Amino acid sequence: MILYFSGTGNSRFAAEVIENRIHDTCINAFDYIKNGRKGDFHSAAAYVFVSPTYSWRLPRLFEKFLKSSRFSGCKKAYFVMTCGSEIGNSEPYLKKLCSACGFEFMGVQQVIMPENYIAMFSVPDKQTADGIIRNAVPSLAHAAELILQMQPFDAHKVSLADRVKSGFVNNLFYKFIVSARDFKVKENCIACGKCVSACPLNNIKINDSKPVWGNDCTHCMACISLCPVRAIEYGSASQNRNRFYNTYHPNDMVK
Template identity: 45%
Template structure:
């Protein structure tokens, strides 16, 4: 069973390839989190494969919370694949703690370089550059799928600064990850796509425009998935390229 969480499509792209090549079920954690589903997830013969982005050099907190509270039965072998724009630092250390808590047997971990999407702080690449990054990473994703299908263990982690995944992650969530600042401009067409895309049900329509509540994980789905680029974050995103990889 391949479970993914994705804001702008990078992890969904990876998960789809893995599921297709291993002929395994593809499950959206976004939908399970959005609906509050905690039904038992059963994979009797195959490992669980978790695919998610890197948020401040760790797996997103909403993903960790979901895994901690969900019930997984059957095969207890797991793989974690993390998409990132640069590196995952010591994310593997926290994943090992999570696996110990869930009594999972960690079979493999890999970081996969994909286009940057966190446009509230950085710039997303232009379409041609994004396409090049994706094409460069695809053979590696296919190799990971082959290893998973064969049941091979792997670890592509390269040790880097643990501080990134430690106190910087804590500071990042405390100081940066806030919904306040997102707003819709007059270009908004009231299509409600942002409401649909938000995995935390944090957006609701107020009149003809979206309004953000206080439960946000900065997945960038709303701002990058808006079909008319009508959503901005404070004064940090004006004129920036939106990155959204729609593969499903």
């Protein structure tokens, strides 16, 4: 079984590529998380968890969901983490999660996808993003082959900097950076409500025909990336930056 969380579509795409190759059930955790539902899953084959990388770790909301869910059947667990550059020292935290959930950790596969953390980084243009996505497919195919063979993923070399980023920096990130306070809406907002639907934590409401953000944000960047008229900004950081929302499917990348 493939279980994925995706904010702007990269991890959804990765999960679908793997699904096409291992021919197993693929489930989007978004509806579970948005509706506050715990999962109760059974799989005869290995579990494959696909998600983005938030500050060199698994997103905390996805980790919380996995810990609150029940898993029966096969106890092998693979992790596939999409990222703009690297996943740091995420492995020991995934092993700890597996221990809490009763899984056998089978490794984590890093998959480079288009950067979408517009609050801090530049987002590639469409042509560049297309190339990055296409280049990610072989890595996903390799991961799928190892999953089919029930073989562990290759180990990653980890530096001291990686340990600092996934540990100390990750904690600072959630304490000081992850907040909705800098989101703002411009006058060209059409009140379509797509940002409301896209928020996994129900942190956005429409008030007087404009979105209003609450205090429960995970910085998935779905709202700002999905806005059809670019009416949402994140302070001054997102101004004049590209927006990227991955709508591709595996067959789109077939030459």
